[in-house]
Each structure stands twice: as C-alpha cells, then as structure tokens.
Amino acid sequence: MKILVCLKQVPHKDARLEIGSDGTWIKEDGIKFEINDYDNYALEEALRLKDAGEAEVVVATIGPDRVTQSLRTALGMGADRAIHVWDDSLANADSLGIAKVLAAVAKEENFDVVFCGLMSDDSNYAMVGPMLAQLLDIPHVTAVVKTDFENGAVKVEKELEGGTLEVSQVPLPCLLAVQTGINEVRYASLKGIMQAKKKPLDKKALSDIGLDGAAVAPKLSIEKIYTPPKGEGANLLSGSADEIATQMVGKIKELGLL
Amino acid sequence: MIAWTEEQEAFKDVVRRFVDAEIVPNLEQLEHGDLPPYDTMRKLYDTFGMKEMMKARYERIIAKDSEGAGSERKATTGGGDMMAMQCILISEICRYCPGIVTALGVSTGLTAGAIIARGTRAQKEKWVLPLLTLEKIGAWAITEPGSGSDAFGSMRSTAKRDGDGGYILNGTKTFITNGPYADTIVFICKLDDGSTEPQDRKILSFVLDKDTPGLTRSKPLRKMGLHSSPTGELSLQDVHASADQLIGESEDAYGRSGAKETFGTERSGVVAMCLGIVDRCLELCVSYAKERVQFGKPIGEFQLIQLKLAKMEVARMNIQNLLFRLIELTNAGTGMSFAEASACKLYAAQATMEVTIEAVQLFGGNGYMAEYQVEQLCRDAKVIQIYAGTDELQITAIAKGLLRG
Known part of the structure; x- marks a missing residue:
C-alpha cells in the first residue's frame, strides 16, 4: 500500500503572534513553527498502517525552507520519504492553489490512500482535503475519527454534530481528512531522527510537477486580519468569592439559563 | 559546527514535547513531593528508543573487550552527532528539571561509566547493561x-x-x-x-x-x-x-586516574545542563519584560532591564558555542583536555548562576516566589558551581594545565 500524508507547517502553539505591517498576515520572523496538529494525527494513522503491514508512507508539504524541519520530524517518526514543494508564487496561495500542487504531486505516483488533517491550526479553512480529493477524482471523508482497512476498502467513522457518528465504506484510492484525538501520536525516536537525514527528501519546484505561478494564482485573498476590538457589555463582578458566586448565580438565573 | 542541524532541531522539538507532557505536569511532585525521578527517566528512555540504543552500545563495549582493544573511551571519531543529541536531551530537560538530569547522569554516566572504563568483562556483563537501560539505578x-x-x-x-x-x-x-x-x-x-x-x-x-x-x-x-x-x-x-x-x-x-576520567566526562555534561537553565531563564525573562508594566510601560523598555536580558543572551550564546566545540572535538575523536573541560565548566557554572540570580531580580517580588519558575532554577543552578568539582577546583585544574611543562 502506498500512502501520501499531506502536512502543513504552522506557527507553534506557544508562539507569540503579532500582526504583520501590511495587516494581512502575522509576522513570521523569529517565531517557531511546528507540524499542524491535525496533520500529526493523520501521519500517525498512516504510520499505524505501515506498522501493521506492508506500506510506504510519503509525506508532502508546501512552504519555504523552514518546512524541511517538519519533514525531518515526520521522517524521524517513521515516514519513508518526503516531498517539499516551493515557489515564491505560493506565498499567498489559497486552498485551491495548495490543493492543485498536492494533486500534481499525488498524480506522479499511484497512492492508495491520501491522509490529511481536517483543517490547519492557522487558517481553519478545512478546504484543501475535499478540493484535493475532487482534483484527484477520488472519494473522501472528512472529520475522520476511526479507520478500518480491509480488502481494498476502508470503513470510516466520521464525526457529526452532537457526538453522532456516521459510518461509511469507501473504496480505495480515497482521501481521509482526520480529526484530532483519534490516536496517540508517537514521538520520533532518537534513532529515527538520526536516520531521518539518510531518507530521501525531494525538493520540487512548480515546473517539476507541471505547474506554474499562473496555475496556482489565488482566487481568494485576505483583506485584513485583526484582533477584535474590546467591546462593551462586560459586567465585572466584585466582592468576596462568596459574594461573586451569589451574584453570578443571580445573573445566570436572570438570563434564564438555570 | 556553528548551528544545530535540522535533525538536531527536530530532536529538540520532540524532547520539548515530551518534557511538556511528562515533566511539566509532574514538576511540583518531583520537586516538592515524594515522586522519585526514576519512572520519568525510564519513560524518557522508552519513548525515544534509548533502551535499544543503550543495548547496542553495550554490545559494542563487550565486542571491543573481546577484541582486546581496551576501553570504549579510547574509541573513535564521528561520535559528534550522538554527543549533540545527548546535549540536546540534557539541556531540554534542564529547562524545567535539572534534578532529573543529575539523577540520570550519575546512574548512567558516572556509575556505569566507572565500570565500563575500568571493569573486567565479567563485571561489565554483570552490571553495565541494567544500569545503561535504567532497569537498575546507580550511585x-x-x-x-x-x-x-x-x-x-x-x-x-x-x-x-x-x-x-x-x-x-x-x-x-x-x-x-x-x-x-x-x-x-x-x-x-x-x-x-x-x-x-x-x-x-x-x-x-x-x-x-x-x-x-x-x-x-x-x-x-x-x-x-x-x-x-x-x-x-x-x-x-x-x-x-x-x-x-x-x-x-x-x-x-x-x-586516581579512574576517577579523574569520570570527572572529565561529568564536566562536559554539566555545560549542556547550563544551556537549558539559561535558555529557559532567558525565555521567561523576555516574556515577563514584555508583559510586566511599571511606570506606565513594559519593563523591557527600561535600559537596566535590557542590560540584564542582553547579558543573559551573551551567556546563552557562549555556552552554546562551548557545546558546539565539545561536539566538534568529540567528532574529531580528540575530546577535550581535562583543563579545557574544567574551563568550560567554570565559565558555564558562573554564567548560569549569574543569569538565574538576575532572572530572579528581573522578576522582582514575583521572582522570589516559588510560583515563578526562576526561583527554582536559581536554587538549582547554585549546585553547578559546587558539584562535579567546585569553581575553585576548576580554576586549579585550568592553571595546572597552563603551568605544566
């Protein structure tokens, strides 16, 4: 079985974020990056398939030079090889542009399963997975919380609202966009990391995968990002802990919540 | 070596994740409760596949013994990468808990190290493997x-x-x-x-x-x-x-030389400990200097605070560079002379003490409170000027190296 795992490198969860001077994205200088959390679970799910039998796990990412560190981590965790695509024209790529690049990568090889995270921690679109599946003309399931591979198909549980689960049977090849918490993500071992530098990491330009800047030009651009201004209406309670508790219960009752 | 490699950075990240998940939530119990550090150390070894690596190391030691080529210590070139990973492991844990590293280092470095360096093959077979894999704890x-x-x-x-x-x-x-x-x-x-x-x-x-x-x-x-x-x-x-x-x-x-060899190894490990302590103090101080507002502005805007931060960064860079040198020398197979290892230890210990005490000062009243981590790191740092040879003994060793011959 051949598996592609799509990873995104996002700002570290503890990074102190500041809005950049043009107001359309954060300042990326001097902050740490890490693998998008959803993608960690996707990678772990792929590595479990590898552990269970014969499978090759390929990880792919798009981004500037800094992303190779995340690829090394993925290789250290057990992925077999990595693909890194970058072109300056991808700096403002939208979900469709990213999906087109990943589709071009995926089309170069015949993957049985494409795993990706449900969405990215930094932009939360949750669009790349479904778009990529569409471009590859393969079925997909999002918010995957359980997979069970058998006889060329996969039984998938998908998370719905209110704790309901949807179960479906999907033929391979397919794309699964994974929810967090579905497995326990392994740590890369020391030996794994030391061996990671010997594993192949292919750097590709857009032209290597038959694309150019025009093909991935964004149709969607961010107008601005901002921190919501402090609003009115906050009611600050004061007094001892007991007094505050009493006032709070009163408020909750007043709002009809109790 | 002028910077950590991509793999080393990746290892740093993954160790940090382990520390966040396994050490930080238990820090209070480890520091002030009755939780001995040994299960955490074993989990660390299991998580990063170090037990297997230690078994492989043990087999190399025994194989070398069979060839009659003498002790492992006289070995080899090319160990720089492993040394770098070891330094990363030590420094990342020391960002929160230098005590664990001390317990670990004494067990696997000093105790197992003493038997590896001078023991007979039968003694190595009996005692070394369980110590290296942490199945047994050494003193x-x-x-x-x-x-x-x-x-x-x-x-x-x-x-x-x-x-x-x-x-x-x-x-x-x-x-x-x-x-x-x-x-x-x-x-x-x-x-x-x-x-x-x-x-x-x-x-x-x-x-x-x-x-x-x-x-x-x-x-x-x-x-x-x-x-x-x-x-x-x-x-x-x-x-x-x-x-x-x-x-x-x-x-x-x-x-006497058996113990002295052990001292040399110990001194290099201590420098990696110092990097972790200084790195964490600096991180805490930079963050506090941006957040803490006095006289209407963040205290980081005051030059006296900036001086403290700048000195901390200088110490961090110097200590890191000492480690880079240690890694390079290990890779070249020459290792550090006893006097040089002493010089590194002396500098790192003094710089770390200064950084931690200044970190407490920068935090003011909060820094004196146990709630803020700089208090613990400051108390922990003091021992580095004392154990593995006091500052005074390091000075003597450096001077002896200079005046010899």
Whole structure:
C-alpha cells in the first residue's frame, strides 16, 4: 500500500503572534513553527498502517525552507520519504492553489490512500482535503475519527454534530481528512531522527510537477486580519468569592439559563 | 559546527514535547513531593528508543573487550552527532528539571561509566547493561563528610584484605546522588594494608548491590535545590566484598586516574545542563519584560532591564558555542583536555548562576516566589558551581594545565 500524508507547517502553539505591517498576515520572523496538529494525527494513522503491514508512507508539504524541519520530524517518526514543494508564487496561495500542487504531486505516483488533517491550526479553512480529493477524482471523508482497512476498502467513522457518528465504506484510492484525538501520536525516536537525514527528501519546484505561478494564482485573498476590538457589555463582578458566586448565580438565573 | 542541524532541531522539538507532557505536569511532585525521578527517566528512555540504543552500545563495549582493544573511551571519531543529541536531551530537560538530569547522569554516566572504563568483562556483563537501560539505578560514592574537593587526600573509607582474597569495607559517604534508591553502588575507598601511610594508599573501587549486609542508607537529605534528585548518605560497616566486586579485579585498575576520567566526562555534561537553565531563564525573562508594566510601560523598555536580558543572551550564546566545540572535538575523536573541560565548566557554572540570580531580580517580588519558575532554577543552578568539582577546583585544574611543562 502506498500512502501520501499531506502536512502543513504552522506557527507553534506557544508562539507569540503579532500582526504583520501590511495587516494581512502575522509576522513570521523569529517565531517557531511546528507540524499542524491535525496533520500529526493523520501521519500517525498512516504510520499505524505501515506498522501493521506492508506500506510506504510519503509525506508532502508546501512552504519555504523552514518546512524541511517538519519533514525531518515526520521522517524521524517513521515516514519513508518526503516531498517539499516551493515557489515564491505560493506565498499567498489559497486552498485551491495548495490543493492543485498536492494533486500534481499525488498524480506522479499511484497512492492508495491520501491522509490529511481536517483543517490547519492557522487558517481553519478545512478546504484543501475535499478540493484535493475532487482534483484527484477520488472519494473522501472528512472529520475522520476511526479507520478500518480491509480488502481494498476502508470503513470510516466520521464525526457529526452532537457526538453522532456516521459510518461509511469507501473504496480505495480515497482521501481521509482526520480529526484530532483519534490516536496517540508517537514521538520520533532518537534513532529515527538520526536516520531521518539518510531518507530521501525531494525538493520540487512548480515546473517539476507541471505547474506554474499562473496555475496556482489565488482566487481568494485576505483583506485584513485583526484582533477584535474590546467591546462593551462586560459586567465585572466584585466582592468576596462568596459574594461573586451569589451574584453570578443571580445573573445566570436572570438570563434564564438555570 | 556553528548551528544545530535540522535533525538536531527536530530532536529538540520532540524532547520539548515530551518534557511538556511528562515533566511539566509532574514538576511540583518531583520537586516538592515524594515522586522519585526514576519512572520519568525510564519513560524518557522508552519513548525515544534509548533502551535499544543503550543495548547496542553495550554490545559494542563487550565486542571491543573481546577484541582486546581496551576501553570504549579510547574509541573513535564521528561520535559528534550522538554527543549533540545527548546535549540536546540534557539541556531540554534542564529547562524545567535539572534534578532529573543529575539523577540520570550519575546512574548512567558516572556509575556505569566507572565500570565500563575500568571493569573486567565479567563485571561489565554483570552490571553495565541494567544500569545503561535504567532497569537498575546507580550511585557513585566518593564524597565523605570530611572529604569533598580533597577527595582522595582526606578520604577515610577503607578496604582491608580479609586474607581470603576478599575485602572488608568501612566508611561513610555523603551527598550521594541516588543514594537512597540506588540498586548498584560504586564505592570508592583506600586500601589499608596495615603499613602504607594514608596519603600513599591505593584507591580502590567496589561495586556493591543495595542489599549488601552492613550497608545502610539514609533517607533523602534536604537541600537548597535540585529537589528532584534524591541525595543521601551511605554508611558501610564491615561490609564484605569479594575480589570480583573490585573494579578491574586488580588493586591497580582504578586508581586516581579512574576517577579523574569520570570527572572529565561529568564536566562536559554539566555545560549542556547550563544551556537549558539559561535558555529557559532567558525565555521567561523576555516574556515577563514584555508583559510586566511599571511606570506606565513594559519593563523591557527600561535600559537596566535590557542590560540584564542582553547579558543573559551573551551567556546563552557562549555556552552554546562551548557545546558546539565539545561536539566538534568529540567528532574529531580528540575530546577535550581535562583543563579545557574544567574551563568550560567554570565559565558555564558562573554564567548560569549569574543569569538565574538576575532572572530572579528581573522578576522582582514575583521572582522570589516559588510560583515563578526562576526561583527554582536559581536554587538549582547554585549546585553547578559546587558539584562535579567546585569553581575553585576548576580554576586549579585550568592553571595546572597552563603551568605544566
């Protein structure tokens, strides 16, 4: 079985974020990056398939030079090889542009399963997975919380609202966009990391995968990002802990919540 | 080497994730509760596949012994990457818990190290593997109530031949890391043959199991810092040791140089500890300087605070560069001279103490409170100027290196 795992490198969860001077994205200088959390679970799910039998796990990412560190981590965790695509024209790529690049990568090889995270921690679109599946003309399931591979198909549980689960049977090849918490993500071992530098990491330009800047030009651009201004209406309670508790219960009752 | 490689950075990230998940939530219990550090150490080894690596290392040690090529220490070039990973592991843990590293280093570095360096093959087969894999915890007992820096000169612990090929051991050891919990103890003493003057007596070391009759151990001693590293006293009263417990099975095997080799290794490990402590202090201080507002602006805008931060960064860069040199020398197979290792340790220890005490100052009243981590790191840092050779002894070693010949 051949598996592609799509990873995104996002700002570290503890990074102190500041809005950049043009107001359309954060300042990326001097902050740490890490693998998008959803993608960690996707990678772990792929590595479990590898552990269970014969499978090759390929990880792919798009981004500037800094992303190779995340690829090394993925290789250290057990992925077999990595693909890194970058072109300056991808700096403002939208979900469709990213999906087109990943589709071009995926089309170069015949993957049985494409795993990706449900969405990215930094932009939360949750669009790349479904778009990529569409471009590859393969079925997909999002918010995957359980997979069970058998006889060329996969039984998938998908998370719905209110704790309901949807179960479906999907033929391979397919794309699964994974929810967090579905497995326990392994740590890369020391030996794994030391061996990671010997594993192949292919750097590709857009032209290597038959694309150019025009093909991935964004149709969607961010107008601005901002921190919501402090609003009115906050009611600050004061007094001892007991007094505050009493006032709070009163408020909750007043709002009809109790 | 001028920077950590991509793989090393990746390892740093993954160790940091482990520390966040396994050490930070238990820090209070490790530092102030009754939670010994050993299960955390074992989990660390399991998580990063270090048990397997240690088994492989043990097999190399034994294989080398079979070739008769001498000790592992005389080995090799190209160990820089492994040394770098070890430094990263140490420094990342020390960002929160230098005590764990101390307990770990004494068990695998000093105790197993002493047996690897001078033990016979049979002794290595018996004791080294369980120590390297943390199945057993080791203690290395040299310090006594009356002998600290003057370790051999003032040493009063003795071994007397029992006339039957074995020895009778007596003495009291103190400040022994892992002492209260160790399974395997390396006991260093002087051979009292009834005629040689104390200052000329041979130095012997024995490997003792924890249940040896006549060996008693104290509860953990209370100390200023490093609370997550249990420290205790060992007392030996007419303990019988057979000849196969004498390291090297020869009265000339260990000697003063055996212990000295151990000191050299220890000093390099301490520099990596310093990097972690300084790195964390700096991180905490930068963040606090941006957030803490006094006189209407963040305190980071005051030059006196900026001076503290700048000095901390200089210390961090210097210590990191010392480590890079250590890694390069290891890779080249030359290692550091004893004097150079001492110089590195002296600088790193003093710089770390200065950084941590300034970090407490920068935090003001908050810094004096246990709630803020700089308080713990400051208490922990002090021991680095004392153990593994005091600052004063490092100075002597550096000067001896300069004046020799």
